[in-house]
Amino acid sequence: MRNTLKILFFTFLVVGQTAIAQSREATLVNNIVKEATENSQLEKLAHELMDGIGPRLVGTPQMKQANDWAVAKYQSWGITARNEKWGEWRGWERGTSHIDMVYPRVKSLEGMQLAWSPGMKKAITAELIIVPDLADSIAFKKWLPVVKGKFVMISMHQPTGRPDYNWQEFATKESFDKMKAARTAQTDAWRKRISKTGYTAATLAVALEKAGAVGIVMSNWSNGFGVNKIFNARTKKIPTIDISLEDYGLLYRLTESGTKPKIKVLTEAKEKGVVPTFNTIAEIKGTKKPEEYVMLSAHFDSWDGGTGATDNGTGTLTMMEAMRILKKIYPNPKRTILVGHWGSEEQGLNGSRAFVEDHPEVVKNMQALFNQDNGTGRVVNLSGQGFLHAYDYIGRWLAQVPENICSQIQTTFPGSPGGGGSDYASFVAAGAPAFSLSSLNWSYGTYTWHTNRDTYDKIVFDDVRNNAILTAILAYMASEDPNKTSREKSILPVQRTTGQPATWPEQRKPTRRGGLD
Numbered sequence: 001m002r003n004t005l006k007i008l009f010f011t012f013l014v015v016g017q018t019a020i021a022q023s024r025e026a027t028l029v030n031n032i033v034k035e036a037t038e039n040s041q042l043e044k045l046a047h048e049l050m051d052g053i054g055p056r057l058v059g060t061p062q063m064k065q066a067n068d069w070a071v072a073k074y075q076s077w078g079i080t081a082r083n084e085k086w087g088e089w090r091g092w093e094r095g096t097s098h099i100d101m102v103y104p105r106v107k108s109l110e111g112m113q114l115a116w117s118p119g120m121k122k123a124i125t126a127e128l129i130i131v132p133d134l135a136d137s138i139a140f141k142k143w144l145p146v147v148k149g150k151f152v153m154i155s156m157h158q159p160t161g162r163p164d165y166n167w168q169e170f171a172t173k174e175s176f177d178k179m180k181a182a183r184t185a186q187t188d189a190w191r192k193r194i195s196k197t198g199y200t201a202a203t204l205a206v207a208l209e210k211a212g213a214v215g216i217v218m219s220n221w222s223n224g225f226g227v228n229k230i231f232n233a234r235t236k237k238i239p240t241i242d243i244s245l246e247d248y249g250l251l252y253r254l255t256e257s258g259t260k261p262k263i264k265v266l267t268e269a270k271e272k273g274v275v276p277t278f279n280t281i282a283e284i285k286g287t288k289k290p291e292e293y294v295m296l297s298a299h300f301d302s303w304d305g306g307t308g309a310t311d312n313g314t315g316t317l318t319m320m321e322a323m324r325i326l327k328k329i330y331p332n333p334k335r336t337i338l339v340g341h342w343g344s345e346e347q348g349l350n351g352s353r354a355f356v357e358d359h360p361e362v363v364k365n366m367q368a369l370f371n372q373d374n375g376t377g378r379v380v381n382l383s384g385q386g387f388l389h390a391y392d393y394i395g396r397w398l399a400q401v402p403e404n405i406c407s408q409i410q411t412t413f414p415g416s417p418g419g420g421g422s423d424y425a426s427f428v429a430a431g432a433p434a435f436s437l438s439s440l441n442w443s444y445g446t447y448t449w450h451t452n453r454d455t456y457d458k459i460v461f462d463d464v465r466n467n468a469i470l471t472a473i474l475a476y477m478a479s480e481d482p483n484k485t486s487r488e489k490s491i492l493p494v495q496r497t498t499g500q501p502a503t504w505p506e507q508r509k510p511t512r513r514g515g516l517d
């Protein structure tokens with residue numbers, strides 16, 4: 001009798017404790033959802049970062065301004081934060097871009113200088129010339145002096161400014177097929193035209209600059225209405241400008257027809273010498289296992305044609321909002337919760353690679369890292385990144401995520417280790433369990449990724465809120481997990497090319513000094 005009672009009592013105790021733990025988890029999860037929904041700071045943060053500070057190209061004053069803004073935000077929430085120097089970059093600040101057609105009629109053109117384009121002291125008005133189709137590099141060299149005093153057009157004239165989905169909807173099948181065939185032939189011919197100059201698309205601009213051109217004019221259409229990708233200039237003294245498909249087409253056709261259009265260009269920019277570059281790191285100290293880490297991760301830098309709203313403003317907002325919520329709802333985590341807002345992801349994961357090198361103790365004791373960097377959409381994919389037991393722990397953590405969020409997510413276990421693409425790869429390469437919270441695309445590749453339209457209005461706040469909740473819950477569960485996560489690697493699938501299993505990606509060195517030569 002006494003024994004039975006004892007067993008009964010013991011059973012009650014164990015079941016009771018599990019029930020208490022479960023209800024504690026459920027309450028905490030509910031509180032996270034409530035805070036994220038009823039007291040969301042996402043819109044305010046987005047406005048301050050995207051509209052107020054703007055794009056965050058490495059080496060610009062706006063990048064540093066963003067670093068300082070994030071530190072101040074964290075401090076205002078009672079979270080310890082700091083900017084950690086990881087390298088140096090060419091300091092440059094974008095100024096205005098004024099581009100107008102002044103002959104045969106006046107029209108202001110939609111365009112802008114590329115990143116790191118050298119600033120101009122005064123406006124230049126000149127004719128345009130198109131890179132010609134010549135026999136070979138010898139013929140091209142002979143032709144080169146003709147560019148002196150002219151703006152040179154180096155991009156193909158697109159046969160249509162309508163995206164394919166628009167043709168698909170309205171064209172007859174015959175005319176759509178005809179357009180695509182003509183475009184393929186034209187693209188191929190243009191590629192040959194450039195290659196016959198003896199230069200690549202990258203080195204051609206420098207050759208033209210040396211030959212006396214006054215500017216490089218291009219149009220990097222992103223296959224959607226009104227959208228161009230804006231990358232970096234290669235020229236050292238003359239401006240490189242990107243013009244919208246519509247205006248580039250206009251200038252191209254007028255030049256080809258012999259009208260000799262003229263444009264007037266003034267692009268301003270400031271050189272700032274060599275400037276330090278930073279990661280912003282914030283931390284909520286662990287109370288039971290402070291030397292083990294759960295890390296939130298998103299790159300902070302961007303290209304600067306738009307304001308980097310979805311690449312990677314939204315990942316940044318997700319992690320900041322998750323940290324804010326965690327500090328409020330779960331202020332005494334078991335393990336230390338860190339967030340990394342990385343610099344210079346766009347030039348090769350530089351900030352995160354530097355952090356991996358500089359903080360082996362964090363990498364070694366990483367419980368889990370969650371990175372988000374592919375647009376504004378709600379998370380729909382989560383891969384185990386090749387870690388054999390990721391299924392166990394991620395499965396356990398996801399079980400606490402509300403059904404409406406969790407049911408959207410397709411998991412892949414064990415998955416394959418990511419070799420690049422975003423900052424989680426820097427950690428995976430070092431063997432740390434790091435995962436990518438991968439988003440629904442919302443036409444990311446065409447309309448926002450590295451484009452002039454990556455702006456505040458493209459943010460889908462309900463989806464970002466969804467992701468902040470998901471991230472906060474995963475961080476909470478990873479922090480509380482009774483076990484340290486396994487980092488045992490799975491045997492990778494056999495490669496078709498070699499017949500051997502794929503190898504784990506290697507840790508790569510960051511570029512610590514960039515844009516200077």
Ligand SMILES: [Zn+2]
Nearest residue numbers: 299311312373
């Ligand atoms: Zn990105």
